[in-house]
Structure formats: C-alpha cells, structure tokens
Amino acid sequence: MKIGFSNSRPILFWVGWVCLVGGLMVFVNGKVRAAQSIDSSFEAEVVSSIIQLAQADEEETNAASKQETKEITEENEGWLPPEPRPEKYDWIQLKSGEWLKGKLEVLYDRRLEFDSDELDELAFDFEDIKQIRGHSIFSVRFAGPVTVIGYLQVTETKVYVTWGEDKQEFDRDQLIAIAYGEPKEKNYWSAKLSIGANFTSGNTDQTEYTAIGKVMRRTSGSRFVLDYLGNFTRTENIETVNNHRLDGFFDIFKTKKYFFRPVFAEFYRDPLSNIQRRTTLGAGIGYHIIDTSKTKWDATAGPAYQNTVFTSVEAGQEPNESTPAFVFATAFDTELTKRLDLIAKYNFQIVNQESGSYIHHIITTLETELTKWLDFDISFVWDRTKDPTTRADGTVPEQNDFQLIFSLGVDF
Numbered sequence: 001m002k003i004g005f006s007n008s009r010p011i012l013f014w015v016g017w018v019c020l021v022g023g024l025m026v027f028v029n030g031k032v033r034a035a036q037s038i039d040s041s042f043e044a045e046v047v048s049s050i051i052q053l054a055q056a057d058e059e060e061t062n063a064a065s066k067q068e069t070k071e072i073t074e075e076n077e078g079w080l081p082p083e084p085r086p087e088k089y090d091w092i093q094l095k096s097g098e099w100l101k102g103k104l105e106v107l108y109d110r111r112l113e114f115d116s117d118e119l120d121e122l123a124f125d126f127e128d129i130k131q132i133r134g135h136s137i138f139s140v141r142f143a144g145p146v147t148v149i150g151y152l153q154v155t156e157t158k159v160y161v162t163w164g165e166d167k168q169e170f171d172r173d174q175l176i177a178i179a180y181g182e183p184k185e186k187n188y189w190s191a192k193l194s195i196g197a198n199f200t201s202g203n204t205d206q207t208e209y210t211a212i213g214k215v216m217r218r219t220s221g222s223r224f225v226l227d228y229l230g231n232f233t234r235t236e237n238i239e240t241v242n243n244h245r246l247d248g249f250f251d252i253f254k255t256k257k258y259f260f261r262p263v264f265a266e267f268y269r270d271p272l273s274n275i276q277r278r279t280t281l282g283a284g285i286g287y288h289i290i291d292t293s294k295t296k297w298d299a300t301a302g303p304a305y306q307n308t309v310f311t312s313v314e315a316g317q318e319p320n321e322s323t324p325a326f327v328f329a330t331a332f333d334t335e336l337t338k339r340l341d342l343i344a345k346y347n348f349q350i351v352n353q354e355s356g357s358y359i360h361h362i363i364t365t366l367e368t369e370l371t372k373w374l375d376f377d378i379s380f381v382w383d384r385t386k387d388p389t390t391r392a393d394g395t396v397p398e399q400n401d402f403q404l405i406f407s408l409g410v411d412f
Contacts, residue, residue, distance in 0.1 A: 090114075093131040094124070104134060104152075107178035108218065110256070110291045121372070123335070125292055126175075131155055141177040141221045142170050143255055152178065176256055179219050191215045194377050196407035208233040208241075210405050212379065223251040223259075229363070229381070231403065243270035245361070249300075251286060259286045261300050264327070271311045273397045274389050278308040280349065282327050295334040302327060308355050312392035321389075323352040339369040358386040367409070375409040 089101035092114055102116040110126045134152035140161050141147050150163035159170045179188065196210035213228040226248040233241035249264035266280040284302020291297075304325040313319050329347035336342055348360040365379040381403040388397040 088135060090135045091131075091133040092124075092129055095128055095130050097130075103136075103180070104132065104138070104178070105180050106218070107175070111296065112178075123294070129154070137181065139179040139181070139219060140175070141179075141219075141253065143174045143176055146170075147219075147221050176253055177219075177221070188217045188219050189215070190218070191412040192375075192409050193412070194375070194407040194409035196405050204235065205237070206233065206235045210403075210407060212377070212405070212407060212409070221253055223253070225249055225251075240272070242272065244268070256291075257288050259288075261286055261302065264300075264302070264304075264329075273385075273401065274311045274391050276309045276311045278306065280304050280306045280325065280327065282325070284327065295332075297330070297332045299330040300328070304349070306349065306351055306355060308389075310389050314390050314392060314394065317389075318354075321352075321354045323355045325355075326350040341367040341369075343367060353387050354389070356385040356387050356389070358384075360384050373411045375411070377405075377407045377409050379403075379405040379407070381405065 090104040091099055091101050092104065092112070093099050100114065100116050100119070100122075102114055102118075105113040105115055105121075107113075107126060112124045112126050112129055114122045114124065116122050132152060132154035137150060138152045138161075139147060139149050140152060140159070142159075148161045148163075148168055150161040150166075150168075153160040153162075154172065154175070157172050159172050159175050161168050161170070181188075192214045194212040196212075198206070198208040200206040209230075209232045211228065211230045215226045217224040226246070228244075228246050230244040231241050233239070245266070245268045247264070247266035249261055252260045252262065254260055261284045264282055264284065266278075268275060268278045268280075282302050282304025284300045286298055286300035289297040289299055304327045305322070306325045307320070307322045309320050327347065327349050330345070332342075332344045334342050343365045344363070346360070346362045348358065350358060360383070362382040363379060365377050368376045370376055381401075383401040384399055385397075386399065388399060390396050
C-alpha cells in the first residue's frame, strides 16, 4: 500500500493543482462578471441621468422659445396704450390704434376737425376714427332729428352722451353732427374778412377797394351763412365800379345726405350795370354730393321770387320788374395741400326776359394759409346777365363782368 501511495503522489499533486487553478479561474471569472454587471448598471443610471438632463434642458429651451415667440407676436400686433381719461383734453383714437389729444372742434358732413396738442389743426374722415372721448360738453345731433347736450363718448358701434346722472345711448350710424361747447351762443359763430386794395397816383389817379366777408353760425342741427362781396373803384374822381352783393341762407340738417333750406335771400346792387337794386327770396332742398375730410360739395335748388329796380329805362318801360324764378346753387371746397384750398361757388337764376332771362354768379378762390388766422386769397369772379335792360340813353350794359381779386383774409 505504501508503495502505491508513493507512486500516486505526483498524480494527486497535479490533480490538486488543476482543481486549485480551476477554482481560481472560476472565482476570478465570477468577480469579473459581477464587476461587469455593476458597471453596466452604473452606466445605465448615468445614461438615464444624462437623458433626463437633456430632456429638462430641451423643455426649458422650448419654454424660452415660446415666451420669445409670444413677445415677438405681441410686438407685431402693436402696442396699445391704456385708455386715456378725459381729464384735461379731448381724445380721439384712429383706426391704426394711435391716440391724439387736443380739442375736438366739430364733426360736420362726415368730416371731423381736431386741434391736436402737438400737430395743430387736423381733419379726418369720420370712418377713420375708432373712438372719441370728450373732455368738454358737446351738442350732438342724431337722425330723427334728435339733439342732445352733454359729455361725449364714441365707440366703434355706439355713442354715449352723459349729462349729470342721465346717460343716453345711440347707434353710431345715426350720428350726424357734433358741435363743440356748451349751449352758448358765442360758440356757434365764426367769421372771415378779406380785404384787397389798390392805389395808383401820377398820370392816373385811381383808388380801388375790394371786400369779401363771410359769417357763419353752425350747430349740430343747423347752419346759417351770410356772404358779402363788394367792389369800389374811383378813377380821376369818377366812380367807375360800385357793386355790392349780400346773400345768405339757413339750412336744417335732416339726414346725413339731405338738408332743408327753408329760406335763402340775395341783395345785389350795381348802378353802372343798370341795377339799382335786385332782391331775391326763396326756399329749397339740398344734397351733400361729396362729404369727405378733404372735399365737400353741396347742391341746392328751389323756387324763388325776384324783384329788380333799374337805374334807368327807356321811355315806356317799367322801372320795376318782378318775376318768379328758379334758383340753383352749388358750393365746392377741397383741400389741395395742407395749406392750400380751392373754393368754388356757382349759382344761376332762371327769370323772365325783362329781368334778364338767365343770371349767374361764379366766384372761385385759391386760399393759401399763411398762419392759423391769416390767409392769402386769389379770387376770380364772373357775373353774367343774358338779357341786360337797356338804359334811358339807349345804351345796353355788357353781359359779362370779370374780376381778379388779390386779398388778405383774417379768420375769426
């Protein structure tokens, strides 16, 4: 037995060595696998954290982008100022969103006149006005006709007029006119006087005067206008020109387009044209042809009665002639530039032959604004009588009279 064991020791040694090495390899392999498992788990956690951080950063970036987009959108939509409180000025808002402060002077013929605190006098189509907030008291005219007095507020669809505790509401499309101020008479009146003069001395002594005047009373419901044109010329102490024309009318606004002229009248005197005096009285209706912020064009027509007293007549002729008449009148006013206006007035009368058959008066004025109250005017006047009455000496006055007038006008 001893000999067998001794002979088997090398074999046992190598078997033990192999088992030891195999066990070590198994152990090492297990440790490596465990380490790999731990590394894989750690790597997964790291990757997950990185993904979460990336997602959070992306969300923050998206939020910032959305905020920036919102700010850009709001900027593109335009900045809207807070609604002004009418504590000191009247305010108007244009369709563009801009607010202007100043004094609302009048709304007439769909034309709103506004004296801006910074931009001086402005005029707008009423359709271009989004809102009005009045600081002062206004007289407001609506279709009906209805006139109310109070503090004014106009929105895109409504008009509110407040007086004390009473607040009245109207539809905006019923609004016809607005006049500034409390119901005091002086707030309704305006006037303009233009004077032209020419003096010549030397070989010819001549003195020439021309006066053009206009007085108007305008409220939200009516309009009264009085016009005067006078010329006087003396040459070598001989009177060569002496004529005067005074005409007026009174209008009542019925709707946005139509108005009633219950009375119009004209007085004309020109002895050198064989008219000692001529008086016309009538009534009619009117229509607003154009009523934008830059252009106004009215037309009126109606029957009238006319009486003429001649300076002299041939033997057997009546010195006094009366006739029914048809009268048509139109007035055109347009703004060519900010300081240049064109004003044209034309009226004609159809009468009997003894009174002249056809009589017309045309005056066209180019008005240049020098200052807020001073204008330089160039006027052309054409008067025509188709059948002038023969004088006692057998001479016949000219059918046409022309004038070119240069004058300075003062607005009141």
